[in-house]
Amino acid sequence: MRDDIEQIILDEPTIAHRVDELASEITATYRGQRLMVLAVLNGSLFFAADLLRRIPIPLEFDVIKVRSYGDSTQSSGSLRYDFDHLPNPAGRHVLIVDDILDSGLTLRGISGRLLEQGTARSIRACVLLRKQRPRQMEVPIDFLGFEIEDRFVVGYGLDYAERYRNLPFIATLRIASLNEKKATGPLDTK
Ligand code: IMP
Numbered sequence: 001m002r003d004d005i006e007q008i009i010l011d012e013p014t015i016a017h018r019v020d021e022l023a024s025e026i027t028a029t030y031r032g033q034r035l036m037v038l039a040v041l042n043g044s045l046f047f048a049a050d051l052l053r054r055i056p057i058p059l060e061f062d063v064i065k066v067r068s069y070g071d072s073t074q075s076s077g078s079l080r081y082d083f084d085h086l087p088n089p090a091g092r093h094v095l096i097v098d099d100i101l102d103s104g105l106t107l108r109g110i111s112g113r114l115l116e117q118g119t120a121r122s123i124r125a126c127v128l129l130r131k132q133r134p135r136q137m138e139v140p141i142d143f144l145g146f147e148i149e150d151r152f153v154v155g156y157g158l159d160y161a162e163r164y165r166n167l168p169f170i171a172t173l174r175i176a177s178l179n180e181k182k183a184t185g186p187l188d189t190k
C-alpha cells in the first residue's frame, strides 16, 4: 500500500497536534450547551473518533452517510443520502464533522437540510481539510484543521475507491495508483 504513496503532506504528529487544538476550541465553544455531533461517514470516521475523545464535555453523537464521489477523484456533482432521515436536532447545538471540504456540496446539503428542519439551536461545521480552490458558493467552516492545495489526497479516513482510509497520515497518490481501475482482485498487502 505504501508503494502507492507519492508524498506525505500531513504526518501523524502534525495531525494529532492540530486535532488537540481543534478539540480545545470546540470544548470552549460548547461548554454548558447541549451539543450534538453529527459525523459524516465514511470519511470522517477516524477524525471524529480522535477528535471526540479529546472533548471532555457531554455530547450526543450520531452519524450521517452521504457521498458525492463515486470511484474516481472527481465529484459526481450530486449527493446521495444513505439515510432517509437526519437525527432530530431539536434544541441542540449541532456540530457537523467532515473530513474535507472540496466543492462544498456535501456540507451545504447537510446544513441545508438541518436548516429546513429549523429546530437546531445552532449549526456549525468542523472540517479537517479544506482545499484551496474556487467554489460556486462559499461554505463557512467554524473549525478548520488545515488548508491544503487542490490535490487528491488519501489516508486518515480519506479514500480512493474505498481504499487507503487506514493510512495513519494524509498523502497524495502516485499517478499510476490513481490511474488503476477500482481493485477487482485481492487488495495488495504491502
Ligand atoms: P464535496 O461535497 O465536493 O465538498 O466533497 C466532500 C467529500 O468528497 C468528502 O467528504 C470526501 O469524502 C470526498 N473528497 C473530496 N476531496 C477528496 C480527496 O482529495 N480525497 C478523498 N476524498 C475526497
Ligand code: MG
Residues within 6 Å of the ligand: 043, 069, 158, 159
Ligand atoms: Mg470518499
